Structures are given as C-alpha cells and as structure tokens.
Amino acid sequence: xxxxxxxxxxxxxxxxxxxxxxxxxxxxxxxxxxxxxxxxxxxxxxxxxxxxxxxxxxxxxxxxxxxxxxxxxxxxxxxxxxxxxxxxxxxxxxxxxxxxxxxxxxxxxxxxxxxxxxxxxxxxxxxxxxxxxxxxxxxxxxxxxxxxxxxx
Numbered sequence: 001x002x003x004x005x006x007x008x009x010x011x012x013x014x015x016x017x018x019x020x021x022x023x024x025x026x027x028x029x030x031x032x033x034x035x036x037x038x039x040x041x042x043x044x045x046x047x048x049x050x051x052x053x054x055x056x057x058x059x060x061x062x063x064x065x066x067x068x069x070x071x072x073x074x075x076x077x078x079x080x081x082x083x084x085x086x087x088x089x090x091x092x093x094x095x096x097x098x099x100x101x102x103x104x105x106x107x108x109x110x111x112x113x114x115x116x117x118x119x120x121x122x123x124x125x126x127x128x129x130x131x132x133x134x135x136x137x138x139x140x141x142x143x144x145x146x147x148x149x150x151x152x
Contacts (some may be wrong), residue, residue, distance in 0.1 A: 001052050002044035005132060009033045009041045059085055059131075062138070066131045069142040074149050085132040088116065092125035094152065102127055109148040111141040 008031075012022055026032070033041075063081060070078055075093035091101055098115035105127075106112050114130075116123025131138045 001055070002041075003055065004037070004040060004044065007033070007037045007040070009037045062131050062135050063087075065135060066129075066138060066142070069139050069146075070129075073142070073146055076149070085130060087129050087131065088123075089113070089127045089129060090125065091127055094125075094149075096125075098124055098127060101125075105145060105148060109141070109144040111145050113145075 012019060014022075062085070066087065067078075067080055070076070070087065070089065073089070075091075077090045079088050079090075081087050091098075094101060096104070098117045102113050102115045113127040116126030116128060119128075129138075129142075
C-alpha cells in the first residue's frame with residue numbers, strides 16, 4: 001500500500017499470548033527493522049492516504065496489460081493476482097524443473113523469473129513474474145519470453 005516493497009516492515013494484531021510468542025521468535029532471529037524503515041512506516045500510516053487509491057488504480061492498469069500479454073504465451077496458464085503485483089505462471093507443460101527453466105529463460109530471453117520452488121515444493125513447474133517495475137519493460141520481457149517459447 002505504501003510502496004515500501006522489500007523493506008520488511010509490518011505490524012501484528014492478535015491475542016496477547018500469540019503476540020508474545022511472535023516477539024520471542026523475532027528476538028531469537030535478531031532481525032529488527034532498521035530505524036529509517038520504522039520512521040518511514042510511521043510517516044506512511046499517519047500521513048495523507050489519498051495516493052494509496054491512485055497507486056491501486058495504477059497497479060490495476062498494469063495487471064490488466066500484463067495479463068493480456070501473458071494470455072499469448074504458448075502452453076502457459078496463470079493465476080490472476082487479486083492483490084499483489086506478482087503473477088504465478090504454470091510452465092509444467094514444458095516438463096522442466098522450475099530452477100532450470102528460470103535459468104534457461106534468463107539465458108535465452110534475458111528475462112529473470114523466480115522459480116516457484118522458492119515458495120515450496122508445490123511450486124515445481126511454476127515461475128513468478130513481478131510487474132512492480134516499469135510496464136514497458138515488463139511487457140518487453142513477456143514478448144521476449146513469448147519469442148523464446150515459440151522456438152522450443
């Protein structure tokens with residue numbers, strides 16, 4: 001909502017015993033959020049909120065354009081994202097392990113996709129594409145993947 005992707009900042013609400021357990025786990029991991037990130041989070045939550053709607057509209061526009069382009073990929077299906085700027089692509093038709101497939105597309109198409117196995121064994125044969133970046137570059141990447149798949 002606040003364009004702080006990758007900053008790993010959030011908050012939890014829940015029963016006190018559950019939150020206490022989460023606090024112990026967080027302390028054991030030793031990974032607190034950086035001070036600048038905490039200050040940015042406070043500013044995001046207490047500042048003007050009107051831009052959030054504009055950002056949501058922009059991501060809806062990107063999602064529509066990306067989904068239309070992805071529909072053209074041969075033998076690839078996908079799950080349309082409902083609230084994220086990632087889309088999972090089903091490449092199981094190609095019968096290749098996700099990591100190998102991602103490396104091959106990087107090498108041949110110049111496009112980096114995340115192997116679905118990074119998210120567990122159920123991700124085998126799936127790749128994740130982000131459309132958080134510039135739309136024109138994302139669409140160019142999808143076109144490169146399309147061109148590469150046509151040669152396989």
